[in-house]
Amino acid sequence: GLAFGAEKGAEFIKQNDPESYALLEAYADGVNQYIDQLSDARLPVEYKILNYRPEHWTAFKSILLLKYMTDMLVGDRDLEYSNLRKILGEVMLDKLYPEYPQGVDPVIEPGHDWGFTPATVNRPDSISYPDDLLVIESLPQPADGTGSNNWAVSGSKTKSGNPILANDPHLSLNLPSLWYSMQLTTPSHSVKGATLPGALGVISGFNENIAWGVTNATRDTRDWYKITYQDDSRKAYRYGDKWEQTSFRIEEIKVKGEPVYLDTVVYTNYGPVVYDRTFNANRQDVNFALKWNVHEGSNEQKTFLMLNTAKNHDDYNAALNSYTAPAQNFVFASKSGDIAMRIQGKFPLKWKGQGKFFMDGADPRMEWQGYIPNEHNASTLNPSRGFVSSANQHPTDSTYPYYVFDNSYEFYRNRRLNSRLSEMNQITVEDMQALQFDDYYLHAAEALPLMLELVGANADSDEDAKKYIGLLKEWDFYADPNQKAPTLFFIWWKNTYGQVWSDLSKNVAPIVLPNYYRTVQLMKDAPNDPVFDLRGTAEIETAATHVQQGFKEMLADMKIWEAEQGDFSWANYKQTKVQHLVPQFKSFSVENVYTGGGSGILNATSNRAGASWRMVVELGEEVNAFGIYPGGQSGNPGSKYYSNFINRWANGEYLNFDLRKSDQTEGVLFQTILN
Template sequence: MKPIGNSTGPRRFLRPILWTLATVLLIVLAITLSYLYLAQSNPSGKRVIKSLGDGVVITFDEADIPHIKANSQSDALFALGYLHATERSWQMEMNRRIASGRLSEILGSETVSIDRFIRTLGVKHAAEQQFDKYPVTAKRLLQAYADGVNAGNTQLGWVLPVEYYLTGSKPGHWSPTDSVAWMLMMAYDLGGNWHKELQRLELSQFLTTKQIWEVMPPFEVGEPVTNMDFAKIYQDLKVFNPKAGPINSRSKNLPATELSHVDLMGGKDGVGSNNWALSGKLTASGKPLLANDPHLGLSAPAIWYFAHLDAPGLNVLGATLPGIPAVVLGRTDKFAWSFTNTNPDVQDLYIEQIDEKNPGMYRGPDGLLPFKVRQEIIDIKGAPPLHFIVKETRHGPVISDSYARAKRAIDTSRYALALRWTALDIENQSVAGLLEINRAKDIDAFKQALRKNYAPMQNVVMADSDGNIAYQAAGIAPKRLLHQGLYGVAPAPGWEKQYDWNGYVPFEQLPASNNPEQGWIATANQRIIATNDPNPLTADWDLSARYDRIVDLIKARNSHDADYMKTMQADTVSLGATPLLELFKSSAPTHPLAAQALEISKDFNGDMQIDSAAALIFNAWADQLTRNLFSRLSYLFSENYGERNYRGALIAQVQNPNSPWCDNAKTDAIETCLESSNDAFNKALDYISNQYGNDPKKWSWGKAHIAISEHRPLSKIPVLGKLFNIETPFPGDSNSINVGRLELLRSNNPYQTLQAPSLRAIYDFSDLEKSLFIYQAGQSGWVQSKLYRNMNPLWAKNEYLPLQMKPETSKRTLELNNK
């Protein structure tokens, strides 16, 4: 009898399917292995590049710094462009698309508002006009760099960084104007005063000018720089949109860092930098020491790429920005320099009155003027293109058509908001200035080259082998007179000439210092004032907490060495916390964990150490107290809390135990600041216990304060975000020298940090070959490379790598030849 059914039938059917699956898996495996083998994540050997002028030899030292040896400066910058492209191709592609407003071509509708705003500013258009005015020598060097970038991308062939495959894109053509445009984006990222002006305009709908100064106080003791009642001006003009309300224009799928300008906000509170120089009379060696740690968004890959350029008339080592053909921060064999942001007010908003009978005209000082208009088209992946008109006034581009918060704030049927910004000036030649800086033979020539820096304005602290230390504010800032007009603190009526800029501060009148008697120079975004000009460069300085702490540490001893510079850069005492400690410790919370929390916190001195439970308790308390005082501002608080940390306002208000801001308007009683503090303490303990358990002995600041280097744009995508992002527990807070700015309402974890020291460098003039550096990621932009994140553990622990022009050993060599 034959068996029922035939067992060989299913097997016969499955066998070819299994063979097909196995074949596909083998092909995928072969392609993956070939990709990993061929990917130029650690380039070495020889490459033939026809467009290269002469042969270039690149050796990589133990820290993976490339040492580019070339026979001409053009070839050196060609090689730098080549390395930027082969090591950081995806990063450069994103830089290019951000600056030209072309993200949506590969990322879709999520980024349309970003592209529209950047197109409205006209960043790429301004870059093209500025480049036309560049000296011929600078144009040639920029072209050589661009040729190197394009050659590097071509060399990659089909083996591109994985981000290209995930987005279905390829590297685009890099032009010299892309470098100029990226420099403009860096200037935007470091100058966000216009957003503070917009916030004061928004607050004027509900508060008096006096109350606005309480919420956004001047960061120095004394009267505000203007006495004008700007809130009344806006009320009288009826500029407000009567239907204003909360909006949610921020994508939850995009990273917050290095796309910070894409969030359309620059100049965040607590994002700045530190630098200081000590003369030989304060050092153990008798020679200067110079330290620098710029605070920028943490990104993966990092914003910086270290390199050494060696060619006739050029010998410079330090941090480069992929996209820009120069060492931005670094040293020669004779001098070194460092930057912090001066934070001048170089952006003003103007309220332009639209003619009711002809919306194509607006009110000028002497009558009606036509808007300048141009059409823009944004191609959008997966959607029809967007056509829109950009308008400009005599002050600059109209942003209220493209930025949701500006559009919400005003009655756009009657008014427009235009932006005046120095960086868009056709005279801006900042990249040419960087090229001259790199060629400077000595510190005097370096200072001369600083005259070409236009935007962003920087506090430049320098030192040289001859024992000199010096300071120079370098950049362009409008002339302003104290207590005259609005001083740039709030949007001005555009038809009144009194609010127009009246030229720029001459270079000779900018703050400067040479070999001061005290033997040291330090800057940390605090108020900078020139001895021969009493007018501050802005009304919106940062709190001086980091600067004050630097000064305290310098004065704490008579003799300093490189190890003490490391100690200073690692310091986590927050002078932005100490004014609040008395109220914090006098609180009487009723939470079940209150007694333990108070016992843990009784000796807390504001030191935000990574293993400190008291630091976690304090920061959660300060967060909740800030919300108690200022959340009555509704969406105007929630939308800004994170960009603005309100620490200056909080400190000012709790000095008065009965400040009306401490009262809870939702109750019939009138609460004091101590009662508000008690409530904040209870809320803080609720939050901490819910997140980190009910045993305060197991709490620590590092569990909450996580430094995250976000990848763009994959950081928010499940699984991929974990692969591409770099995370580590981190000490400090928004006001410590070792800064770790809190995200607050901008994140599910309010105490994580996305802005911290983007690099640390120490230059020791007893022997410049003993100089040191570190940053938070690695030299490679290829996620599968061990050099993608290898520096992160060192950075988190304040350890360093050597920054040498003549390293004793090298790991690999790459030769570029034209035949």
């Protein structure tokens, strides 16, 4: 339903904000003027290889781009949780997948005074779910490594007395780069930062008065409803004690060298029926409708246009009021000294547990009960701790009066970030840059001592085992590129984790496994718990059983790696790649980038994902800014500016991003960046 959602968005913007729509059309006109002057010889090389010409850009495409970004950043595990409920029962499900585990460090500081009376939510007296075990492929989910960090510190914690803001969105590492850095100057304002080709304005950046940045606010805003049709015509479906009429949307799918494919999609009051008899009819979840706030009219583009010209906290709040999806944690800092964080999106008003599993679309009680009032979205301004931060973790503590759920909250980057910000004072821009490039592996720091304790005599099984154990015991838990211990831990943990949940993994129905954080908690607090003996074998299995087996598998894996590759330093093992958007165009990619970090680390650089943009801004009398991204200002693989930032990015270096003054000539505007 992305195109449907974009059409709704276009209608909404035309009716409610014609000025924004005029800007979208003007943007498209500029793109098309360039396309029309392109001869075949000057087409980008990708179009030549694929034998295409770019078609004209439209306002609709800019809106669709932001809907696509939502789909890229938002997932749901309704299918997997429905299966887990059937396999484990609700008691074990809650034990292995607690919605609010011990030790959560939320985005909004604990103990925050919400200052509002919440809207009422009515929970049905009885709830029944479609209860068949679904043996099908999982639905597409956000790519591994998708996440982000952002934070702002107040002048009370900085050396200069000025607020400092930092942002690094974590996405797939691609060439040409996802972002394009730009300064936009008009007679009334200048703004600079990372732009998203196809969308208007600066997405993460700053102007003369404020700075802002975004991270993904993981929240469950997609739900699935089983549809019961009246007959094969699919013209009506059961809704309570009556039959509601469906509507049909015919979509054209262009196929190169073949006739256009016409796809008839059924729409219900919930939304589109995604899988049906004409699309993946072999799935067991055919005839489920998707309810998603993307299918309702909204104007996210206005948010960024307003942020680009904002001058203070009131302007920031006004800009965010237009924002629906994908939900984001918007960090803010201003020259006047304010710092703030707001978790912004259009969030369904749900009773506890609603939307966690597939629901029966014939039962009207399963409907969302509206939306959380926009003014009740969690936010904070100038908290007493002197900083705000987010890293895709739980949005709030348990005192927030609305039901909040997602299956993918982060548990390591956020705690490392908050720990460092709490203890730091006299902070400088260089300190914030170092924190963005921080390689401390908190997961390893919490899991490895436990694993070393549980491995027992297996640690002395041979000379290789002694060597590896020695490296691990000496490790300082920093995943720097030249370190070897991160590789050993990564492989040992992967095998141990696989052993712990091997019985669950053997289910033919798709499920999601308990996360790393919960697994370590169970290994530490209850190493002899029956959850470690799900197979029920004659020999009772414990956490130690799995750690020891994982160690044996690590030894075998390392024997193969050292024989074939030799060097098992961390950078050589994870082999970070910045890959061309067409994966087969390997010669246009940059492979084996020498850098540290990893998933779950503040420097979140894994094999294919990481900080797609790093920005640090100090809001003094003169705004000082620094930025970098893993690519370059050209999309042409033959240009020296195609990938010239990558080595600096990999080394944690930055470019000066200060605003250029109006008296500086246009010709030197990006001389600093390009050089």
